[in-house]
Amino acid sequence: MEALSLSTLIVALAEIGDKTQLLALLLAARFRKPWPIIFGILLATVANHALAAAIGAWVSSQFSPEVLRWTLGLSFFAIAAWTLVPDSMDEEDAGWYRHGAFVATLVLFFLAEIGDKTQVATVALAAQFSDTLMVIAGTTLGMLLANVPVVLLGHFAADRLPLNIIRAVAACLFVAMGLYVLLD
Template identity: 55%
Template sequence: MDFSALTLSAGVVALAEMGDKTQLLSLMLAARYPKQALPIIGGIFIATIANHACAAFLGEWLTTLMNPEVLKWVLSLSFLGIGLWLLVPDHIDDAEGSKVADRAFQVFLLTIGLFFLAEMGDKTQIATIALGARYSDVLSVTIGTTLGMMLANVPAVWAGQKFTKRMPIKWVHAVAAVTFIAIGVATLIWS
């Protein structure tokens, strides 16, 4: 187990997730199903593992297709791009069409589906692909990025709207952006 890959993955994804559409989705689901916190959290966990494991494996596989010099540039530009992307605020569409009964299993399945789809092409999924390419330990990257998602989204479920009102989202995004940009520059210099 590569603990540096795990901790870095967890940290950058937790920071990147603050104010992200999936965190807003957590808030929305918690408000819509206030008595279903555990099924929502379980759904977030399952969807994140599935999505991020696929992304980390994709990143590792990409390393077999590129020579080290090209890969260094692709990774550096990816991390720099993610860092800049973090400076752009996310928005979530209001989806009122769903009339799902307030039952735990249905909320669990709804959360899995919504989170898996919301993560497709999201900056944290792109970051997971880049981290999977940067570190050869896909398991550590997947565990780390999943942990980061849970660190950001579980409090959103438990605390609801109050969580984001007290957290300076722009500041958190700036710290995450600087972290990704620093990883990009470090990858370019030291790889």
């Protein structure tokens, strides 16, 4: 349960104000069809985070516990710093809109998550916890917790969230995880 709950909390907070949350807002405004967008987010996240978790599990099997501990601890510190930087959207993604809400969401979310802080966090969490399925479930749930309200409520929710405070809380959680790993 620790892998599930921690993965959910970390990704949900890190995702607020992230480019994929902005993408969810744009898709919701563009298509006004929340369910295909939500299903696209779900499938794209499961696929992307399963790949990330597999990489994390592989990495944990390739290094000694000491090297892994320092790498993970420092990775969480780097993700904490990265969390404090607001994301923006690329205009080149608009070409996928012609394929409909589900396909556009599926492809754009999968691509937007490549190298994103939540994907890197998934790699680190999977390297830390042996239960990769719980990590995938937790990071996916965290993505949904952050993005589904944006899809359903549009500008109403996004405009009223204190993004700087949420980014700071998420960064503190990543620093805490880094300290936990290093001091464990």
